[in-house]
Amino acid sequence: xSDDSARRDDDPVRDEDAVSADRAAADDRAAVDRAFAELVxxxxxxxxxxxxxxxxxxxxxxxxxPGRTEDGxxxxxxxxxxxxxxxxxxxYPTAPAEPDRELRYDPGPPPPLPxxxxxxxxxxxxxxxxxxxxxxxxxxxxLPAWAAWAGVIxxxxxxxxxxxxLPRQRPPDAGDGAVL
Numbered sequence: 001x002s003d004d005s006a007r008r009d010d011d012p013v014r015d016e017d018a019v020s021a022d023r024a025a026a027d028d029r030a031a032v033d034r035a036f037a038e039l040v041x042x043x044x045x046x047x048x049x050x051x052x053x054x055x056x057x058x059x060x061x062x063x064x065x066p067g068r069t070e071d072g073x074x075x076x077x078x079x080x081x082x083x084x085x086x087x088x089x090x091x092y093p094t095a096p097a098e099p100d101r102e103l104r105y106d107p108g109p110p111p112p113l114p115x116x117x118x119x120x121x122x123x124x125x126x127x128x129x130x131x132x133x134x135x136x137x138x139x140x141x142x143l144p145a146w147a148a149w150a151g152v153i154x155x156x157x158x159x160x161x162x163x164x165x166l167p168r169q170r171p172p173d174a175g176d177g178a179v180l
Contacts, residue, residue, distance in 0.1 A: 119161055126158025 116124075133151025136143060 117165075120165055123158040123161035123165070126154035126161070128158075130155030130158065 130151045133143065133148060133154075137148065
């Protein structure tokens with residue numbers, strides 16, 4: 001045991017600091033526990049419940065209400081052969097059918113798609129054949145071995161061809177996404 005460790009163990013100032021730190025931590029934990037207990041005990045008192053609404057409504061007139069017309073008669077008397085009474089006018093008028101043409105944005109027709117180059121077309125045909133082969137195998141259609149191998153080669157070749165045709169670098173004005 002070295003002299004430093006012996007001095008630390010025998011140092012009364014250090015012992016008092018450690019004891020006061022332990023007391024502070026214990027007091028702090030006790031204060032937190034008391035505060036938490038107070039919160040839990042008063043939890044049901046914290047929410048202000050609104051007073052129930054007071055209805056200032058006149059006495060209910062049994063001659064009006066749902067299933068009755070404005071003159072107080074029942075909307076349906078139970079007779080099947082009587083024609084129904086007319087309904088009151090629609091309280092919500094319909095919107096105009098066509099908005100103004102001047103206010104609408106019309107982007108115009110899209111430009112036509114360019115014709116694909118033959119390597120791109122061959123790559124997509126290879127991938128399409130591979131997907132068709134997998135679909136036929138999944139539904140248990142018997143295929144010759146050469147057709148299955150052609151599907152594998154079509155997938156690998158088509159994928160490789162399409163990836164090789166990708167641009168090596170982004171153009172400087174490409175941006176980071178959509179521009180509004």
